[in-house]
Amino acid sequence: MSNNRSSMSPEFYTMNGGDGPYSYSNNSRPQRLCIEISKPIIDEAIMNDLDLRSFSLSSNPISIVDLGCSTGPNTFMAVQNILDSIKQKYKSHIPDCTSPEFMVYFNDHSSNDFNTLFASLPPNRQYFVAAVPGSFHGRLFPESSVHFFHSSNAIHWLSKAPEELVDSKSLAWNKGRVHYTNAAKEVCDAYAAQFGKDMEKFLDARGKEIVVGGLMVLTVSGIPNGIRLSLQNPVGLMYHLLGASLMDLVKKEVINEEQAESFNMPIYVVNPEVLREAVERNGNFRVVKMEMIESILKTNYGDEITNLNWWIGTLRSVHEDVITKHFGSGIMDILCQQFTANALEITKNFNWDELKGHQLVVILKRYK
């Protein structure tokens, strides 16, 4: 198996576009949970904390941004929820004022499938739209031009995997793994440090772009303080299986050891304290709410989660780009076979009721 991109180190990865069987559009139900869970929390924050009078009467339209929108229904659901809630607040707080117009910006990397996104826009939407390509770790908008930022299932993507993970002299050398399920503390710390650096850039840019009194909602897979990423966590299980499967492909000489050892997933399962510290260091935002909600996968998705197609759908729709940019496009089918074999073995005596994820919902408000 050839590594056709090894020297190019691509900087970013996107979800599978289009509407095929392994597209993000057709495999993003697991991520929709974040949007469903956050809806009542967002409604409450808009009702209690969004300063309509301080900005909206003089600045029409209201600008809403979805950062890391990808394709498919999730982004439209998230935007619609926010818009409905803001309209509701207008009605109840300023009944004699006509509802404002809304401008919605969909942001993602430039390689995101914006064509599919725009081809599937809800026909009856009551907002104007534009795409804003580029990394959310840098500036995307003019100063003080955005009223509401939303981002779901996106800020856990790091700008890169920590460099120490591939340094055999470092205590954070991540030999035999591609992530940090059951890994040494130094490996987990390296991931947390990279997330902290990325969030600094993210918050710095958003702090400039958002109006005073504006809100930002971040929802993402998290893990409670003091808990190690393990096989009982869906993200931990997924990357443990991915790592084990890649190491098996080394043994079978499909890929070489150096290729496997130089690959680490640039994904951080967000620890709330690490995020809180980044917000406090940055100083532009006040934490209105930070809530961690536990979800037992079996309760939310039923027997679907015991079906390996469900896991392969996520493996391919979300990770195909990052995997094939490192290992070459020919790896996916054989990797999925190996992943399936390993998943069958590991989950033989698995108690699916113990597979628990955590959704972290964070509401930030721009300080005066």
Ligand SMILES: C[S@@+](CC[C@H](N)C(=O)[O-])C[C@H]1O[C@@H](n2cnc3c(N)ncnc32)[C@H](O)[C@@H]1O
């Ligand atoms: C799992 S998808 C989430 C899509 C949608 N928000 C949802 O909740 O279903 C994560 C998205 O974040 C995007 N993303 C990751 N890092 C990014 C960055 N630095 N700047 C912009 N988009 C980014 C990816 O390209 C991908 O489309």
